[in-house]
Amino acid sequence: HRMTRPWCLPPVLARRALVAAVGSLLLPRPLRAEEVPVPLDLQAELLDKVAGYDRNFAARAAGEARVLLVTRNGDPDSARAASHLTSTLGRLGQLGGVRASVSAAALSSPAALRSLVTEQRLAVVYLMPGLAEAAEPIAAALVGADILTVAVEPRLVARGTVLGFDLVSGKPKLLCHLGQARRQNVLFKAEILKLMKVYE
Numbered sequence: 001h002r003m004t005r006p007w008c009l010p011p012v013l014a015r016r017a018l019v020a021a022v023g024s025l026l027l028p029r030p031l032r033a034e035e036v037p038v039p040l041d042l043q044a045e046l047l048d049k050v051a052g053y054d055r056n057f058a059a060r061a062a063g064e065a066r067v068l069l070v071t072r073n074g075d076p077d078s079a080r081a082a083s084h085l086t087s088t089l090g091r092l093g094q095l096g097g098v099r100a101s102v103s104a105a106a107l108s109s110p111a112a113l114r115s116l117v118t119e120q121r122l123a124v125v126y127l128m129p130g131l132a133e134a135a136e137p138i139a140a141a142l143v144g145a146d147i148l149t150v151a152v153e154p155r156l157v158a159r160g161t162v163l164g165f166d167l168v169s170g171k172p173k174l175l176c177h178l179g180q181a182r183r184q185n186v187l188f189k190a191e192i193l194k195l196m197k198v199y200e
Contacts, residue, residue: 035153036129038165038172040081044088046165046172047124047150051096053192056185057123058098060146065100065123068116072130073106081128081152095124107134110141117147127151127161135159139180146185158199162186166197173197 038046051057051065069085071078082104089095089102103120107113117125125142127135129152139160142149150163157164157175162184164175174196181188188196 035155036081037154037167040084040152041088042172043150043152043165044085044092046174047126047163048092048095050163050174050188050192051098051124051148053189054096054148055187055189056146057096057148060148060185061096061098061123062121063098065095065098066120067095067100067102067124067126068120068122069102069104069126069128070113070131071104071106071128072134073108075128075130078128078130085126085128085152098123107131107138110134110137113138114141114145117142117145122147125149127153127156129153132156132159135161139177143183148186149180149184168197175199 054060057065067089069082071082086102086104089100092100094100100123105116113125116122125138125147127138127149131138131151132153132155135151135156136159138149148163149161151157151161154164154166154175157177160177160180162177162181166173166175174192176188176193176196177199178193179200
């Protein structure tokens with residue numbers, strides 16, 4: 001992979017990041033550990049903005065950006081993250097300028113997830129904590145699908161999730177698996193790609 005400079009947020013978002021970071025100290029330990037360095041509220045705000053830089057997002061959403069939060073069955077931390085993001089994304093009400101709706105489901109199999117992407121005409125699949133071991137099989141199952149995959153945990157991007165969030169020198173950093181993005185019909189504009197840490 002290649003490294004790019006850390007993304008410096010505009011002052012307003014930087015202040016929000018600070019507030020969110022302080023708020024994250026109150027989260028249960030699993031969601032403030034190193035596995036999830038960027039607070040969920042800030043992740044939602046960043047996803048809203050980044051979605052607008054995907055040239056295919058509006059067509060994929062077709063008037064309503066359907067977001068599926070995928071949890072690990074029986075994992076309370078995964079379920080808690082999904083509940084938090086359901087509320088946060090619900091308050092935002094949109095992604096990339098498109099009206100958004102949110103649902104959640106436990107992962108049964110990568111093949112079943114691929115079927116859901118098609119049947120429900122999903123725009124975003126958001127992987128909750130606890131799915132690191134499933135990330136590569138999910139990526140393989142979604143080759144050829146038209147879907148933006150996002151991970152709460154940044155380590156999943158190296159395993160084939162298209163978009164993730166990390167902290168670099170205390171600042172939010174966007175992560176992108178560019179090869180998988182192409183395989184899932186996600187086409188980010190050059191101006192956002194230059195702000196990302198890119199994996200091939």
